[in-house]
Amino acid sequence: MITVQDLTKRYARTTAVDHISFSVTKGEIVGFLGPNGAGKTTTMRMLTCFFPPTAGKATVAGFDVLDQPLEVRRHIGYLPEAPPLYLEMETIDYLRFVGRLKGLAGPELEKRVAFVIDRCAIGDMKNKLLGKLSKGYRQRVGLAQAIIHNPDVLILDEPTSGLDPRQINEARELIRSLAGDHTIILSTHILPEVEQTCEQVIIINKGKLVATDSVANLQARARGAESMLLEVGVRGGEFPSPRAQQRIEQVAGVSRVVCKEQFAQGAVFEIEASRGQLIRGDLARAIVNAGWELNELRPAAMSLEEIFLQLTDAPAAESAPPDSPAPPPPAPDAPAPEANA
Amino acid sequence: MRNTWIVCRRELNSYFTSPIAWLLLTMYSLIFGYFFWNLLSLFIQQGIEMQMMGQASPMNVNEQIISPLIANSAFLQILFIPLITMRLFAEEKRNGTIELLATSPVRDVEIILGKWLAALLLYGWLVLFTGLNLAFLFRYGNPDWKTTLVAFLGLILQGAALLAIGTFISTLTKNQIIAGACTFAACLLLWVFAWVTSYNSATWATVLSYISVLSHSESFNRGVLELKDAVYYLSVVFLGLFLTTRSMESLRWRS
Numbered sequence: 001m002i003t004v005q006d007l008t009k010r011y012a013r014t015t016a017v018d019h020i021s022f023s024v025t026k027g028e029i030v031g032f033l034g035p036n037g038a039g040k041t042t043t044m045r046m047l048t049c050f051f052p053p054t055a056g057k058a059t060v061a062g063f064d065v066l067d068q069p070l071e072v073r074r075h076i077g078y079l080p081e082a083p084p085l086y087l088e089m090e091t092i093d094y095l096r097f098v099g100r101l102k103g104l105a106g107p108e109l110e111k112r113v114a115f116v117i118d119r120c121a122i123g124d125m126k127n128k129l130l131g132k133l134s135k136g137y138r139q140r141v142g143l144a145q146a147i148i149h150n151p152d153v154l155i156l157d158e159p160t161s162g163l164d165p166r167q168i169n170e171a172r173e174l175i176r177s178l179a180g181d182h183t184i185i186l187s188t189h190i191l192p193e194v195e196q197t198c199e200q201v202i203i204i205n206k207g208k209l210v211a212t213d214s215v216a217n218l219q220a221r222a223r224g225a226e227s228m229l230l231e232v233g234v235r236g237g238e239f240p241s242p243r244a245q246q247r248i249e250q251v252a253g254v255s256r257v258v259c260k261e262q263f264a265q266g267a268v269f270e271i272e273a274s275r276g277q278l279i280r281g282d283l284a285r286a287i288v289n290a291g292w293e294l295n296e297l298r299p300a301a302m303s304l305e306e307i308f309l310q311l312t313d314a315p316a317a318e319s320a321p322p323d324s325p326a327p328p329p330p331a332p333d334a335p336a337p338e339a340n341a
Numbered sequence: 342m343r344n345t346w347i348v349c350r351r352e353l354n355s356y357f358t359s360p361i362a363w364l365l366l367t368m369y370s371l372i373f374g375y376f377f378w379n380l381l382s383l384f385i386q387q388g389i390e391m392q393m394m395g396q397a398s399p400m401n402v403n404e405q406i407i408s409p410l411i412a413n414s415a416f417l418q419i420l421f422i423p424l425i426t427m428r429l430f431a432e433e434k435r436n437g438t439i440e441l442l443a444t445s446p447v448r449d450v451e452i453i454l455g456k457w458l459a460a461l462l463l464y465g466w467l468v469l470f471t472g473l474n475l476a477f478l479f480r481y482g483n484p485d486w487k488t489t490l491v492a493f494l495g496l497i498l499q500g501a502a503l504l505a506i507g508t509f510i511s512t513l514t515k516n517q518i519i520a521g522a523c524t525f526a527a528c529l530l531l532w533v534f535a536w537v538t539s540y541n542s543a544t545w546a547t548v549l550s551y552i553s554v555l556s557h558s559e560s561f562n563r564g565v566l567e568l569k570d571a572v573y574y575l576s577v578v579f580l581g582l583f584l585t586t587r588s589m590e591s592l593r594w595r596s
Contacts, residue, residue, distance in 0.1 A: 011595075048444040051593040074446040084441035086351070088359050100347045101445045145441070 001026045001153060001183040002047065007056035009042050009207075016042040018207040019056065024200070026152075029179045031198035031215070032187040033308065039207040040187040041081060044155050047185070048078045061152045074103065077151035077182070081158050083142025087131030091122060091141055094130055095148060102149035116144040120174065136167040143174065147182070154178065156186040160193060172197050191308055203311055210311045218307055228273070228280065231296040232287055233266025241267045244292065251286050253279040266295065344447045348455025349462070352429070356463050365424060365463070366470060369417070373471035376413045380406045381477075402484040407475065408562055411492040414471070415558050418500055419528040425463055426507025427521035429456045430589075434515040443593070453585045457508045464500045468493065488564030495561020498574040499554055503528050505581025512588040 002024040009017040017039040024030050034040050046053045047060060049069035058065045061075040086094060095116060099109045117123050120140040125133055130141065139159065146154055159175060160168045176197055178184065188194060194201050195215060203210040211218070232244055241262050248257050253273045261268040273279045280297060287294045356362040384405050391400070433439040442452050472493060478484050507524040514520050534553035537546040550556050557574065560567040 045440075050440060050444050070446045070448070073444055076444070078440070078444045080437055080440045082437045084436070084438040086355065086438055087436070088355055089351075093354075097347070097351050098441065098445075101344070101442075101447060103446060 001028075002058070002060050002185070004043075004047070004058045005056055007043065007046060007058050008054050009039070009046060009051075010054045016207050017046070017053075017204075020204060020207075020209040021056075022202050022209065022212045024183055024185065026183050027180065028200055029176070029184045029186070029198045030200040030202060031194035032185055032202050032204070033189065033191070033194055034187075034204040034210075035189055037206075038204045040204065041157055042207075043204070044078070044157050044185070044187060047072075048076055048155055049073050050078075074149075075152045077146035077149065077154045079142045079146040079154075079156045079159055081161065083138050084145075085130040085138060085141060087129070089130055090127055091130060091133070092117070092126040094141070095144060098145040099148045104149055112148050112150070116148050119147070120144040135162055136164070136170075139163060139167070139171060140174070143171075147178065150181070152183060154182045154184045156184065158187055158189075160188070160190070168193075203308060205311070228271045228283070228297060228299055229260070230269045230271055230283065230287075230294075231266060232269070233293040233295050234291075235293060239264065239266050239292075244290070245269065247286060247290055248283065251279060251282050253282070266293070342451075344451040345455040345458065348442070348447070348452050349459045352456050352459030353462060356459065361424070361428070362463055362466075365421060366467060369421060369467045370471055372417060373410075373414055374474060376410055377406075377474045380410055402478055402482045403488050403564070406478065407484060407489050407492060408564075410475075411496055411562055412558070414468070415496055415499055415562075416532070418496075418503060419525065419532055421467065422464070422500065422503045422507050422528055423521040423524035425460050426504055426511050426524055427517045428511070429460060429508055430511040431514055431517045431520045435517075449586055449589045453508065453582055453589065457505060457582060457585075460504045460508065461497075461501055464504060465497055468496055468500070485564070491564045491566050492562050494566075495558055495570075498561070498571065499558055502554065502574045502577035502581070503531070505578045505585070506531075507581075509581045509584040509588060512585055512592065 004023065005021045006019045007017060007021070008015065008019050020039075020043065032040050032043070045051055046065060047058055049065050049072050052066055052069075060072045063071040063075065065072050086097075089097070092113065095113045096109060099112055104112055117126055120143055122137060122140050122144060125137050125141070130138065133141065139162075143156070143159065146156070156175065160171045163171060172193065175184065175186065186193075186197070198215055200212070201215050201218060202212045230248070233239060239262075241259060244267065245257050245259060248254060248269060248271060254271055255274045256272040258270045259267055260270050271283070280299075284294055284297060384400070384402070387405075388400055430439070433442065443449075475484075475489065479486070503524075506527055507520075510524045510527065511517075511520045513523075531552065531554050533555075534549045535555035538550040538556075551573075554574075554577075557567075557570040560570050
């Protein structure tokens, strides 16, 4: 549905988007993830033909953004970061206006307007001035205008920014429910959002593509090296922390032990095991046999957040201790992540 | 064409749902009404005096009321046109609604024409509304309607030209006040450029005077339809709208 190849946008002094390539298949929800200023909005604006790319190629629904911008725009619904509302208009008049602008007319227009009002639950507000609506309703009207002409592709720029937690949930529900009919790209810098709403994720940082993969794959990738938190203690007396660490290191499969916290009666260790080894049982046995108390043992699965930080903060990752596990190879169907500057 | 009309209609609605249109109508009616009342009183005064002195020199409604009235309101445009055009693009840029227009399946030219047309219709509405004053002249006097019509046409053409310049200036900034002030300066300069020929006859002065809107309004005002003056106004309209399309395109490349 969307293919992007070496898309680049240069401004006078900076390069906002630097040779990014990805593709999105029909019906997918893709999370476009990156810190503020990574080039998410710039990429989206190129896809919506708001401005042309400096170099590279992008097609939406089979149309080229440079050669056939009007066709592309006909197939795209776009919600910019700030919903583009005319504050002096009533909701329903605004939706009619946008509908006409996108080429609807007559009974079909009225049908679509009624449909999006129902779909986005803004029926109560249909005769109110947009300027009087709350932030949550404005966002919904923004979403309603994006889907009014039933576009194949929906591009949503931070659709949940500035909403309260309940509204965020409602907005996510709404977006998820739209996924069947539309291919959706949504940008965000909030990670749980991607985990909850999206199937695919594209991570960019400083204008460069860092990774594209499915959410499940990324999470699996993070769990590749199993890491655990272990709290051990003694009943009465001093806890022999160095000895305990040595004992843990002797357990087969343990690749690294770090003492995270130490107190009089016990300690917390972070343990990394080499990939594919399940050693929790061995660990527990070793502790109990040594006569210590096993207070807690839980997997410390890396959240998407940590992957994200790891991927977008490459210099820090490179300076990490050499014995840290090497990043696993990317899934075969995903393009190789580019080296980050 | 359809898209132009869609944009134009929304623009007009927004003029009339916000107080701008009503405020301009009120102000323009007040000022125009005052001009009219002044000229009419003077005319009546002169009429009485002439009768008392027994002189029967010819009095002409067209020359003594309508022509100066139109000339005055042509100058009034300099104040009103910036108020009409300053919001056209500046407001859209500030509110981010330009992103909606620019990502809709609509050509830039259609957006620009729609906005300019809406401004022109509002302006035409102002002029026609105040033109109602003249109905009194036709009811109680016998002015030449053809001359009056040409004078009004001149007023509208001049408005169209200055509105096109204002539309262009509005694309250059997000700030309505800056857009308004610059349009005001541009209109005023275009008006007073004609002055140079009164003391200078060098080529540059002639050119400057030709650029001025004032030198092209006189023939219309006298009721003469001059092709070259009509061509001048239409070329300014074209130039203004052309610059607007370029400016919008550069907006796309730069932003």
